[in-house]
Amino acid sequence: MALLTAIAVAPVIAIIVFLFIKGAPAITPEFLTAMPKNGMKAGGIFPAIVGTFYLVLGTIVFAVPVGTLAAVYLTEYATQGRLTRLIRLAIANMAGVPSVVYGLFGLGLFVLLLQFGTSLLSGSLTLGLLVLPVVITAAEEALLAVPQSFRQASLALGATRWQTIRRVVLPNAIPGIITGTVLAVGRAAGETAAIMFTVAAFFLPNLPDSPFSQAMALPYHLYTISTQVPGMPDEIKWGTALVLLLLVLMFTLTAAVVRARFRRKRRW
Amino acid sequence: MKKAQKFKEKLIGKIILACGVLSIAVVVLIFAYLLRDAFLLFGSYSPIDFLTGRNWYPISDPPVFGILPLVLGSLLVTAVAIVIAIPMGIGTAVYIAEVAPVWLKEILKPLMEIVAAIPSVVLAFIGLTLLAPYLQDLLHLNTGLTALTGGIMLAFMALPTIVSIAEDAINAVPRSYREGSLAMGATRWQTTRRVVVPAAMSGISASVMLGIGRAIGETMVVLMVTGNAAVMPTSVDSVLKPVRTLTGTIAQEMGETVFQSPHYFALFAVGLVLFVITFAVNLVADLILHRFREGE
Amino acid sequence: MVITTELQKKAQLQGVNFYYGGFKALEDINLDIEPNQVTALIGPSGCGKSTVLRLLNRMHEVIGKTRVEGRVMLDGQDIYASDIDVVELRSRVGEIFQKPNPFPKSIYDNVAYGPRIQGRKSRDELDGIVERALKQAALWKEVKNKLKQSALELSGGQQQRLCIARTLAVEPEVILMDEPCSALDPVATQQIEDTMDRLKESYTIIIVTHNMQQAARVSQYTGFMLITETGEPGRLVEYGPTGKIFTMPDRKETENYITGRFG
Numbered sequence: 001m002a003l004l005t006a007i008a009v010a011p012v013i014a015i016i017v018f019l020f021i022k023g024a025p026a027i028t029p030e031f032l033t034a035m036p037k038n039g040m041k042a043g044g045i046f047p048a049i050v051g052t053f054y055l056v057l058g059t060i061v062f063a064v065p066v067g068t069l070a071a072v073y074l075t076e077y078a079t080q081g082r083l084t085r086l087i088r089l090a091i092a093n094m095a096g097v098p099s100v101v102y103g104l105f106g107l108g109l110f111v112l113l114l115q116f117g118t119s120l121l122s123g124s125l126t127l128g129l130l131v132l133p134v135v136i137t138a139a140e141e142a143l144l145a146v147p148q149s150f151r152q153a154s155l156a157l158g159a160t161r162w163q164t165i166r167r168v169v170l171p172n173a174i175p176g177i178i179t180g181t182v183l184a185v186g187r188a189a190g191e192t193a194a195i196m197f198t199v200a201a202f203f204l205p206n207l208p209d210s211p212f213s214q215a216m217a218l219p220y221h222l223y224t225i226s227t228q229v230p231g232m233p234d235e236i237k238w239g240t241a242l243v244l245l246l247l248v249l250m251f252t253l254t255a256a257v258v259r260a261r262f263r264r265k266r267r268w
Numbered sequence: 269m270k271k272a273q274k275f276k277e278k279l280i281g282k283i284i285l286a287c288g289v290l291s292i293a294v295v296v297l298i299f300a301y302l303l304r305d306a307f308l309l310f311g312s313y314s315p316i317d318f319l320t321g322r323n324w325y326p327i328s329d330p331p332v333f334g335i336l337p338l339v340l341g342s343l344l345v346t347a348v349a350i351v352i353a354i355p356m357g358i359g360t361a362v363y364i365a366e367v368a369p370v371w372l373k374e375i376l377k378p379l380m381e382i383v384a385a386i387p388s389v390v391l392a393f394i395g396l397t398l399l400a401p402y403l404q405d406l407l408h409l410n411t412g413l414t415a416l417t418g419g420i421m422l423a424f425m426a427l428p429t430i431v432s433i434a435e436d437a438i439n440a441v442p443r444s445y446r447e448g449s450l451a452m453g454a455t456r457w458q459t460t461r462r463v464v465v466p467a468a469m470s471g472i473s474a475s476v477m478l479g480i481g482r483a484i485g486e487t488m489v490v491l492m493v494t495g496n497a498a499v500m501p502t503s504v505d506s507v508l509k510p511v512r513t514l515t516g517t518i519a520q521e522m523g524e525t526v527f528q529s530p531h532y533f534a535l536f537a538v539g540l541v542l543f544v545i546t547f548a549v550n551l552v553a554d555l556i557l558h559r560f561r562e563g564e
Numbered sequence: 565m566v567i568t569t570e571l572q573k574k575a576q577l578q579g580v581n582f583y584y585g586g587f588k589a590l591e592d593i594n595l596d597i598e599p600n601q602v603t604a605l606i607g608p609s610g611c612g613k614s615t616v617l618r619l620l621n622r623m624h625e626v627i628g629k630t631r632v633e634g635r636v637m638l639d640g641q642d643i644y645a646s647d648i649d650v651v652e653l654r655s656r657v658g659e660i661f662q663k664p665n666p667f668p669k670s671i672y673d674n675v676a677y678g679p680r681i682q683g684r685k686s687r688d689e690l691d692g693i694v695e696r697a698l699k700q701a702a703l704w705k706e707v708k709n710k711l712k713q714s715a716l717e718l719s720g721g722q723q724q725r726l727c728i729a730r731t732l733a734v735e736p737e738v739i740l741m742d743e744p745c746s747a748l749d750p751v752a753t754q755q756i757e758d759t760m761d762r763l764k765e766s767y768t769i770i771i772v773t774h775n776m777q778q779a780a781r782v783s784q785y786t787g788f789m790l791i792t793e794t795g796e797p798g799r800l801v802e803y804g805p806t807g808k809i810f811t812m813p814d815r816k817e818t819e820n821y822i823t824g825r826f827g
Contacts, residue, residue, distance in 0.1 A: 001367055004359025008427060012383050015394050031720025033426065066287050073288030089554060090292040096478070096550035097543060098485025100515045104522065105298045105538040108305065109362060112527060121643050129294055136291065151667035155626055157353065157678040160273070162280045167681070168667055175292025193487035193515070197522050210624070219488075221388045226393050226490055234397075241393050250383040250553060256378065274649075 003123055019242050026239025031245040040203060041233060045240055050249070051209055052189055052217030055199065058124025058211070059131060059188040065126075066182050067135030067160060067257040072135075075143040095133035100193040100223075102130045107197040121211040123199025130194050131184035138180020175262035179255045186251030190244065201230070218244045294560060302543055305536035309333070312530060324498040324512075326531045327523060333534040335541065337500045341415070341511035342484055344501050345494060348419025349426055349483040354476060357430030358465075361463070361475075364431070365438040366460050384428035393490035395421040400493055407508060413495035415511045421489045426479035433478060434547020434555075438464060470556050479555035485546050487515040494521055512541045573640075574599040574738060574768040576619055580634035581797070582615060589615055591797035593634070595787060597738075602760060602769045604783035604806065606776055607821070611789040612798025613772040617740045620770070621657040622650050626687075635782070638738070658731035659740040663747050664723035666715035666730070672705050674715045674726055679733035693733050701729035702759050721752025728759060739763065741771040745778065757782050776822065780810050788818045 051070030056232040078084045106126030114157075116122040146169050170177075198221035208215040222240045225232050292530075310318070313333060319336015364376050399420060400412030441464050449459040465472070475537040495510020498517070518535050570730040575597040579697045582590035591611045603611040607654050618624040619636050624642065636643050643653055655678070666674050675694040678696055684690065706719070707718070724744060730797040731739060741760075745753040758780050759771055772781050779786055787803040802809060813819045 001284035001363040004356050005363040006375070007369075008360045009379065010430075012379065012424065015391075016382075018394070018398065019390070051668060056795075061328075066290060069287035070291055071283050073284045075818055077284055078288065087288055087291055089551075090295045092554050093547055093550050094291060094295055096481045096485070096546050097295075098487065098515055098546055099545075100485070100487040101298065101302070101539050101543050104518060104536060105301055105475060107522065107537070108301050109297075132291065132294070147665075149661065149663065150628060150667060152623065152661065152676070153665045153667065153730075156623055156659040156661075157681070157731065158652055159678075159681045160277050160651050162277055163681045165678070172668060188383055190385070190389070192387070192389045192539050193491075193519055199513050217388055222389050222393055223488065226396060237393065237397070241390050248385050248387055249382060252472070254380060256381070256385050 019238065019245055022238040023240075023242025023245075026077040026235045027243060031236075032243070033237055038152075038231060041231065042234070045161070045218070045221060045236075045243065046227070047204060047207055048216040048218045048221040048240075049243070051217040052219075053197065053206060053264075054120050054215060055123050055127060055217055056185050056189050057253075058120055059127040060181060062125055062128030062134050062187060063131050063184060064177075066175055067132050067180075068139045070132075070136050070169075071139035071143055076139055076161070076169065090134055090168060091133045095137075098193070099130060099191055100127055100196075103194040103197050104220055105129075106194065108232060108260050111198055117212060118197070118199060118201075118214050119212045120199055120208055120215050123195045123215070124211075126198045127234065129186040130191065133189050134184040134187060135177075135180050138183065139177045142176020142180070143169060143237075147170045147177065153159075167262075179259045179262070182251050182258065186255070188247045189251065190219055190248045192223055195224075196218055218247065274533040279513075299540075299543060301321055302540040304356050306535050306540040308528075309533035309537050311464065315535070316415050318534075319541075322500055324517070326534060331530055331534070332527060333530075333537075335514070335538060338512055338514045338517050338538065339541070340501050341494070341498075342490075342513040342515070344415045344506060344511055345418045345422060345490055346480060348416055348507060349422035350480055351458045352420060352423035353400040353426040353430055353479055353483075356470060357427050357475070357479065358434055360427075361431045361434035361438060361472075362465065362559040366456075366464065378477055380428045380431050384432075387488060388488040389424060389492075391421050391424060393473070395493040409508055411495060411510060413493055413510050414449065415494055415501065416507045418490045418494035418511075419507075421493055422483045422486055425489065426483045428474060429478040429482050430475045433475035434468070434472045437475065440563050442466045442469065447499060474553045474556040477549055477556065481546050481549040481553065485515065485542065487519050491516040491519045514538050514545075518542075572599070573597060574638070575770075576635070576637040576640075577616070577619065578635040578637070580619065580632065580636060582612075582619065583631040585629050588797040591799055593800050595803060597768060597770060598705070598785060599768050600764055600766070600783040601773060602764050603785040603787065604779035604781050605770065605772045605787045605789060606774070606779045607789035607798075607801075608791075609774060610794070610798075611791045613789050614742050615798070616789070616800075617659075617742055619770050620738065620740060621654050621659055623654075623659060625650070636702070651782060655734050655792045656736055657738045657740060658736035658741065660724070660727055660731060660744045662743045664720055664727050665728050666723050668714065668716055670712050671715050671718070671726060672711040675729050675733045677730060682734070694729075697729040697733040698726075700732050700759075700763065701725045702762075703729055716768060719752070719753060719760070721748050722754060724748060724752070725759065728756070728763075731802060732763075736767065737768065742773055743767065743774065753778075762811055776810075780806060786810070788813075788815075788821060790817055790821070 027248045031044045033046050035046055036106055061174055074084055074087060110122035110125050111118055136231030150168050151164055154168045195217055199215055200217050201214040202224055204214060224246055227242060228238050274299040318333055318335060320336055321332060322336050323332045323334045349460060364373055368376060395417055400417050403417055404412030443458055444464050445467055446459055449463040490513045494513060494516060496512045496516055497510035498512040501511055518538055522535055573596045580590060580593040581588065593616060605616060607613055622773040624630045631643055664719045672694055673695050676690045679690060679693050695704060698707060702721060706722060716725065718726060745756050746787040763769060783806045785807040788801045788809065789798050790801050791798045802813055802815045809818065810822055813822060
């Protein structure tokens with residue numbers, strides 16, 4: 001068992017270490033804040049970072065309210081029965097649908113049918129659907145952790161169901177919902193296949209200026225520079241890969257910290 | 269309660285219900301959308317030829333859309349991944365749950381979360397720049413971009429899924445089982461192998477199913493490291509040759525198709541096949557897990 | 565039917581049967597609650613005392629599938645009639661729970677919770693309500709200088725009095741108490757009982773307790789409930805003035821229970 005664990009774990013550590021050793025020298029302030037130059041073979045990755053930032057923002061706007069309310073429905077409104085079982089099954093399967101299929105769906109529905117074009121809007125909506133199960137599951141867990149006695153106390157005081165949820169249940173579930181959101185953001189920030197046909201651009205001379213703009217994004221940028229551009233300097237590739245990894249790990253770490261602090265501070 | 273407040277309360281209830289139902293709607297909508305476009309292909313192209321055709325020549329004239337090589341490519345890469353990931357994943361899960369000292373657990377569990385968080389494009393990049401050249405040298409291959417290379421990288425993607433769910437299943441085995449076995453003089457290893465692992469079997473199988481689902485659906489790794497040659501994998505040494513998968517095909521070709529051309533619809537049909545496969549895999553995993561939870 | 569005689573009773577249960585899913589939990593309960601008195605419900609655990617209590621604010625509906633037969637009246641009005649607003653009903657009938665359950669908010673915000681959800685927002689008004697409610701619940705002196713502190717930092721007895729204050733701030737007519745002292749020490753229990761005695765001037769109180777001495781101390785009327793065996797519905801065996809129930813009960817079962825020869 002220990003040997004198998006070592007075989008599983010060692011390469012993972014090696015990968016992370018390698019990324020740091022090879023990528024770290026590339027990461028300079030200029031690399032992070034400059035536009036790409038010379039057919040992307042020099043300069044920085046600023047537009048890709050900005051694009052990913054906007055995409056993540058858009059994803060949060062779509063997925064968090066809907067996901068949280070869906071979780072509220074499941075825990076606070078629905079009588080547990082066939083419909084809730086069906087919804088939970090749908091959520092489990094949504095989580096399993098390949099991201100490239102989300103990409104196809106986003107292309108068909110948002111880009112072409114609804115005519116949002118290849119744009120931040122289409123990409124954010126697609127990513128929003130992709131991370132919805134993550135948000136719902138985390139929010140549901142957080143809501144279920146709020147003691148039943150709080151709800152009873154509120155209802156017995158003559159509060160309506162929604163007043164109870166808004167003033168008592170949700171405030172106590174916020175840390176869990178934030179954890180889920182951050183995890184979802186990490187997932188969205190690293191996702192490539194779902195944005196390939198819905199938003200991502202190979203190279204853009206300008207930063208996106210509206211929800212209907214195309215945008216560059218870090219994961220897609222890494223894909224293109226490592227497969228589509230011959231003679232790309234290694235340093236830029238490793239640097240981009242490391243920036244993307246650090247960005248995603250930052251979200252994962254934040255989620256872990258929020259969760260740990262919340263567990264420690266909770267007094268009921 | 270005032271009328272306005274009553275109305276507000278009702279309205280909010282409806283909005284919340286709508287959000288809950290949306291998750292079903294999304295799944296249905298995705299399925300319906302893929303189905304519609306796939307059927308637009310089947311108007312002019314026989315679904316039997318589509319499913320059993322041995323050639324995928326989407327831009328020849330007339331185009332040929334036989335997805336058998338793609339299905340087999342996906343299965344081959346997934347099989348390689350699973351053969352590697354099962355022993356490592358279950359071994360790691362057993363080690364974390366049963367053997368590892370607490371301090372090591374505190375390192376291994378977050379490490380698995382980190383692996384789960386690594387973007388697939390980063391893993392693909394590693395496979396492309398490190399593993400592929402290494403394997404090419406080691407095995408004297410024409411190219412390092414093979415089903416084996418893709419499978420190895422995919423194994424790392426499936427690993428965290430298998431470890432976390434299998435570990436949950438092992439932890440759910442009641443203490444009394446272990447104590448009963450130990451009390452009869454069984455060693456710790458005998459207890460693990462003959463009592464704990466069998467008792468956790470349904471959870472472990474579900475973890476493997478979900479790992480398979482993850483591997484089949486993964487796109488970037490196979491797109492970047494399997495070489496994307498749409499040829500039929502016919503023998504065992506196909507593992508050392510380039511293959512092309514369902515996901516890789518969509519990712520590779522969607523950008524270049526003409527909207528609503530037969531090729532465009534064919535790729536949606538590939539998406540549909542992918543959706544059905546992963547849906548079935550996840551459904552089975554869900555059913556196993558459900559039974560195992562109710563059986564507790 | 566003469567409405568005026570019914571109006572003298574604060575609440576009435578008439579021929580009430582109650583079901584949890586398919587299980588019949590209460591059978592043929594008839595009970596008249598006198599206004600501005602403390603009524604105690606006693607009996608062994610599982611006999612349905614708490615269920616009777618919850619029928620009066622319909623809190624059982626929060627838990628799951630239940631069904632009520634017969635009539636439950638408040639001021640002569642059937643509270644299960646279709647035009648009854650359950651939210652408004654609960655602001656008229658408050659409940660104190662077995663385990664103190666303050667919200668994880670400040671002391672002030674706990675007491676102001678009810679008035680706020682009713683839409684009262686003015687700071688001055690809320691300050692007045694909070695102070696009055698805390699005084700009525702005999703907690704004001706202890707907390708007046710730390711209203712902004714978390715309610716969870718109070719002791720168990722203080723938390724329970726805070727919950728009473730929180731209920732009083734809604735200005736209910738009836739207060740239901742479900743074993744309010746079972747988690748408290750004797751000193752805290754004494755304080756709650758003293759509070760109840762003063763509150764009955766302005767409120768009707770119904771208390772469920774497994775502690776007979778407590779029922780004898782605080783109540784003017786007592787109902788004794790019993791189930792014959794598990795799986796059978798709970799029944800109200802005897803109901804009357806507390807003095808009579810504890811000194812010369814009509815029924816043998818009551819006497820057995822009171823004198824400790826039960827079971």
